[in-house]
Amino acid sequence: xxxxxxxxxxxxxxxxxxxxxxxxxxxxxxxxxxxxxxxxxxxxxxxxxxxxxxxxxxxxxxxxxxxxxxxxxxxxxxxxxxxxxxxxxxxxxxxxxxxxxxxxxxxxxxxxxxxxxxxxxxxxxxxxxxxxxxxxxxxxxxxxxxxxxxxxxxxxxxxxxxxxxxxxxxxxxxxxxxxxxxxxxxxxxxxxxxxxxxxxxxxxxxxxxxxxxxxxxxxxxxxxxxxxxxxxxxxxxxxxxxxxxxxxxxxx
Amino acid sequence: xxxxxxxxxxxxxxxxxxxxxxxxxxxxxxxxxxxxxxxxxxxxxxxxxxxxxxxxxxxxxxxxxxxxxxxxxxxxxxxxxxxxxxxxxxxxxxxxxxxxxxxxxxxxxxxxxxxxxxxxxxxxxxxxxxxxxxxxxxxxxxxxxxxxxxxxxxxxxxxxxxxxxxxxxxxxxxxxxxxxxxxxxxxxxxxxxxxxxxxxxxxxxxxxxxxxxxxxxxxxxxxxxxxxxxxxxxxxxxxxxxxxxxxxxxxxxxxxxxxxxxxxxxxxxxxxxxxxxxxxxxxxxxxxxxxxxxxxxxxxxxxxxxxxxxxxxxxxxxxxxxxxxxxxxxx
Numbered sequence: 001x002x003x004x005x006x007x008x009x010x011x012x013x014x015x016x017x018x019x020x021x022x023x024x025x026x027x028x029x030x031x032x033x034x035x036x037x038x039x040x041x042x043x044x045x046x047x048x049x050x051x052x053x054x055x056x057x058x059x060x061x062x063x064x065x066x067x068x069x070x071x072x073x074x075x076x077x078x079x080x081x082x083x084x085x086x087x088x089x090x091x092x093x094x095x096x097x098x099x100x101x102x103x104x105x106x107x108x109x110x111x112x113x114x115x116x117x118x119x120x121x122x123x124x125x126x127x128x129x130x131x132x133x134x135x136x137x138x139x140x141x142x143x144x145x146x147x148x149x150x151x152x153x154x155x156x157x158x159x160x161x162x163x164x165x166x167x168x169x170x171x172x173x174x175x176x177x178x179x180x181x182x183x184x185x186x187x188x189x190x191x192x193x194x195x196x197x198x199x200x201x202x203x204x205x206x207x208x209x210x211x212x213x214x215x216x217x218x219x220x221x222x223x224x225x226x227x228x229x230x231x232x233x234x235x236x237x238x239x240x241x242x243x244x245x246x247x248x249x250x251x252x
Numbered sequence: 253x254x255x256x257x258x259x260x261x262x263x264x265x266x267x268x269x270x271x272x273x274x275x276x277x278x279x280x281x282x283x284x285x286x287x288x289x290x291x292x293x294x295x296x297x298x299x300x301x302x303x304x305x306x307x308x309x310x311x312x313x314x315x316x317x318x319x320x321x322x323x324x325x326x327x328x329x330x331x332x333x334x335x336x337x338x339x340x341x342x343x344x345x346x347x348x349x350x351x352x353x354x355x356x357x358x359x360x361x362x363x364x365x366x367x368x369x370x371x372x373x374x375x376x377x378x379x380x381x382x383x384x385x386x387x388x389x390x391x392x393x394x395x396x397x398x399x400x401x402x403x404x405x406x407x408x409x410x411x412x413x414x415x416x417x418x419x420x421x422x423x424x425x426x427x428x429x430x431x432x433x434x435x436x437x438x439x440x441x442x443x444x445x446x447x448x449x450x451x452x453x454x455x456x457x458x459x460x461x462x463x464x465x466x467x468x469x470x471x472x473x474x475x476x477x478x479x480x481x482x483x484x485x486x487x488x489x490x491x492x493x494x495x496x497x498x499x500x501x502x503x504x505x506x507x508x509x510x511x512x513x514x515x516x517x518x519x520x521x522x523x524x525x526x527x528x529x530x531x532x533x534x535x536x537x538x539x540x541x542x543x544x545x546x547x548x549x550x551x552x553x554x555x556x557x558x559x560x561x562x563x564x565x566x567x568x569x570x571x572x573x574x575x576x577x578x579x580x581x582x583x
Contacts, residue, residue: 077465078467093459093461093462093465093466094459094462095455095458095459095462095463095525096458096459096525097454097455097457097458097525097526098451098454098455098458102451102455106455106462106463106466106468107463107466107467107468109448109451111448118442119446119447120442120446120447121446121447121448121451150578163466
């Protein structure tokens with residue numbers, strides 16, 4: 001069934017209950033390195049639960065997960081982060097009153113010493129390295145020293161991406177509704193960004209309601225329905241209408 | 253990809269550092285200039301060097317406490333207990349020195365004691381999850397009571413000249429308390445803008461959850477902030493006792509109102525994430541100039557309270573207006 005070794009992440013017969021409710025009954029899929037995969041499904045299909053089990057926010061009740069072929073058993077989000085799974089939350093978890101560089105380097109601030117004695121935050125280095133990081137994925141922010149409160153939705157998203165890139169360990173990035181709160185222009189740019197991440201060797205797992213975007217950017221679509229996999233399709237081979245049918249459970 | 257480049261050029265040139273807090277020049281600068289011109293018009297003694305130096309001496313104790321409070325309020329906290337801690341520490345230090353403890357040890361004890369009360373505030377707020385307003389209100393009430401129990405109806409007077417020098421002495425034309433408070437301001441400016449301590453203080457005030465996700469020890473940082481406020485109060489207490497050359501159980505009564513008013517007047521936001529060291533200095537001086545000027549002009553004491561209260565509300569209204577203006581520019 002599932003190929004060995006070449007896969008980055010393998011999810012096998014995953015199960016998760018909340019009390020009597022089976023949010024995820026039986027979900028199996030895999031993600032290859034640098035692949036862009038979308039998870040779609042109606043509300044309550046189990047998309048977010050699957051994502052949260054992978055990112056270590058929930059503990060699974062059954063099944064198995066493999067990371068690079070080895071067992072993967074996260075107890076908390078830091079376990080996921082340590083091996084290279086990063087999650088971008090819908091609210092982005094930014095400190096609005098700090099600038100973009102400050103957010104990217106939050107809790108990892110470089111310091112320099114004045115007169116070899118007095119430690120000072122190295123604002124210049126933070127700004128330069130932030131710009132450098134984002135340039136790698138072809139993003140240019142208008143300012144690295146302005147509170148992110150004053151940035152647009154797409155620019156804020158870029159800042160959150162910068163945080164992920166700084167860790168340099170990221171192999172899989174989980175994005176929860178990355179385009180939901182954005183204008184049309186910015187949605188397009190975020191999709192470009194997702195492709196750029198993939199070009200740099202990072203796999204991306206998108207949770208989205210927007211099939212238009214899913215078909216634009218992802219190679220495969222995992223359709224969930226009622227906590228089970230209703231189908232896994234390649235976007236090159238099927239039409240949007242087919243995926244809608246899978247989501248609704250009407251034929252195909 | 254052309255990049256997520258959106259033109260925000262109208263925002264260019266909005267100041268940086270201390271000024272950025274409310275965007276542009278702190279309106280208190282203008283308020284201070286108006287005050288100076290008005291008071292000079294009424295009193296020819298006001299502008300004399302000796303009187304200006306007198307103002308710096310009068311505000312020194314307030315200024316040191318307000319520096320700590322700027323950190324507390326920036327982190328979306330508040331410390332109402334500063335006046336009571338000031339009173340308690342002042343009385344204990346005065347008693348100790350009166351009983352023969354060397355002055356340097358007395359001062360050190362004051363700072364340690366202040367830090368300890370601040371730490372208690374921080375622990376109650378983070379570990380017992382008591383709202384800062386209530387935690388420090390409890391400390392305000394309880395500690396004032398404890399001070400009266402400790403002192404009875406007595407007061408300590410006539411302290412050693414070395415302590416009095418710290419509170420009343422001069423170096424050239426400059427009062428000692430002014431020099432000490434300036435040192436505290438410089439240290440706080442460094443802490444606030446150039447260290448992780450300052451950065452995490454503001455960040456916690458802005459988005460505590462995001463800080464936790466980034467791995468910052470939020471509780472530990474908060475305890476440190478209240479402990480630092482306590483240390484400031486401890487130092488201020490020894491200066492105040494030296495300046496008054498006395499300590500009575502009512503020492504520092506109602507100080508918290510002045511301090512919080514000055515910090516907010518200066519532009520530090522009560523909802524956290526936004527603070528300014530320079531603004532707090534301006535806030536303290538505005539209040540100091542009003543108090544000093546009104547005495548010279550011969551105005552009724554209560555007029556200054558009307559003035560300070562009105563100014564406080566006006567300043568916050570202006571800051572809110574500026575903030576909304578800035579947020580509208582978000583593209």
